[in-house]
Amino acid sequence: xxxxxxxxxxxxxxxxxxxxxxxxxxxxxxxxxxxxxxxxxxxxxxxxxxxxxxxxxxxxxxxxxxxxxxxxxxxxxxxxxxxxxxxxxxxxxxxxxxxxxxxxxxxxxxx
Amino acid sequence: xxxxxxxxxxxxxxxxxxxxxxxxxxxxxxxxxxxxxxxxxxxxxxxxxxxxxxxxxxxxxxxxxxxxxxxxxxxxxxxxxxxxxxxxxxxxxxxxxxxxxxxxxxxxxxxxxxxx
Numbered sequence: 001x002x003x004x005x006x007x008x009x010x011x012x013x014x015x016x017x018x019x020x021x022x023x024x025x026x027x028x029x030x031x032x033x034x035x036x037x038x039x040x041x042x043x044x045x046x047x048x049x050x051x052x053x054x055x056x057x058x059x060x061x062x063x064x065x066x067x068x069x070x071x072x073x074x075x076x077x078x079x080x081x082x083x084x085x086x087x088x089x090x091x092x093x094x095x096x097x098x099x100x101x102x103x104x105x106x107x108x109x110x111x
Numbered sequence: 112x113x114x115x116x117x118x119x120x121x122x123x124x125x126x127x128x129x130x131x132x133x134x135x136x137x138x139x140x141x142x143x144x145x146x147x148x149x150x151x152x153x154x155x156x157x158x159x160x161x162x163x164x165x166x167x168x169x170x171x172x173x174x175x176x177x178x179x180x181x182x183x184x185x186x187x188x189x190x191x192x193x194x195x196x197x198x199x200x201x202x203x204x205x206x207x208x209x210x211x212x213x214x215x216x217x218x219x220x221x222x223x224x225x226x227x
Contacts, residue, residue, distance in 0.1 A: 034215065043204065043220035044155075046112070089154065097143065097208050099216055101154045 002027045006090045006102035013080055013109050021075040021105045023064075023090035031092035033057075033066055033073040034099070038087040047075075047088070080109045113139045115207055117219035124195055125227055132190045132222045134205030140185035141207035145216065146178075149202040161188040195226040 007022040025031065035047040035057070048057030053068035062077045073090060090102040114137040124130050134144060142163050147155040159180050160168045167180035177199075179191040192199050202223050206216040 032215075036218075043115075044206075044218040046215055046217075049215060093215075097216075098145070098157060098160065099155075099206075100157075103154045104152075106152075 002031065002092060002094060002100050004090050004092055004100055004102040006088075007105055008103065010106040010108060013107070015081060015109055015111055016079045017109075019075075019077045019080045019084070019107065021088055021090070021107070023073045023075065023102060025071050025073065025090075025092050027071075027092055027094060029094050030068075031094050033064070034091045034093065035062070035064055035073070035075050036089040036091060036101075038089065038104075040086070044089065080107075082109045082111050085109045113137075113141070113207060113209060113217040115205065115217050115219040117203075117205060117222050119222060120220065121223040121225075123225045123227065126196050127194055129191055129193045130195055130224060132192070132203055132205075132224075134188045134190070134207075134219050136186045136207050139207070139209055141188075141209070142185065143208045144182060144188040145206045145208070146180060146188075146190050147204040147206065149204060149221070151202075155204060158190075192224065195224070197226045200224055200226045 004025050032051045034049045036044045037047045038044050048059040050057040050066035056065045064075045087104045089104045091099045116135045118133045144161040146158045149155045158173045161180045161182040163182045169175045182188040204221040206218040
């Protein structure tokens with residue numbers, strides 16, 4: 001079935017460090033790919049998305065590129081801030097619009 | 112994007128009682144809403160797809176008689192946990208999909224259910 005595998009956490013970083021969270025997927029078709037973020041005490045928010053191969057999603061300094069050849073959608077940010085501390089979920093969606101989520105990666109950024 | 116609200120934000124109930132959770136779309140009409148369950152430090156598990164004016168579609172392993180879903184209008188879906196037990200304690204989250212979108216969903220803030 002369709003699934004998402006993402007890097008397990010927790011990840012702890014210092015401010016201004018580089019962040020990468022790996023995400024790979026398996027799908028029977030051509031999915032849309034998403035990164036959602038869940039800040040402490042809040043609901044999930046869409047961080048960025050990509051709907052076709054080679055698309056790059058970006059938002060708030062985060063980027064992820066849809067790589068069909070490696071079935072990956074790794075999330076990156078060049079310089080993290082304390083406010084980026086959250087749980088990050090990689091997800092995919094196919095024609096039925098259901099979202100399949102990865103397990104989530106908890107990121108803690110220390111000042 | 113769409114704004115989604117849930118009510119209540121948290122609820123504590125006794126074992127054997129039923130609890131209703133509301134999910135409202137505040138600024139868009141949503142023909143499709145989704146209900147998820149999230150265990151502590153785990154991912155979201157899709158429970159069911161709620162379609163306005165028709166019966167909900169439940170995922171495998173989810174008891175439809177246990178988790179009653181009603182999507183009576185384009186802006187409201189409800190999830191009722193019937194005869195709740197401690198193992199039903201969880202974080203319940205709804206989301207909606209806007210028509211024509213690529214699958215992006217907008218999530219409510221979630222409802223924390225604790226069954227004593």
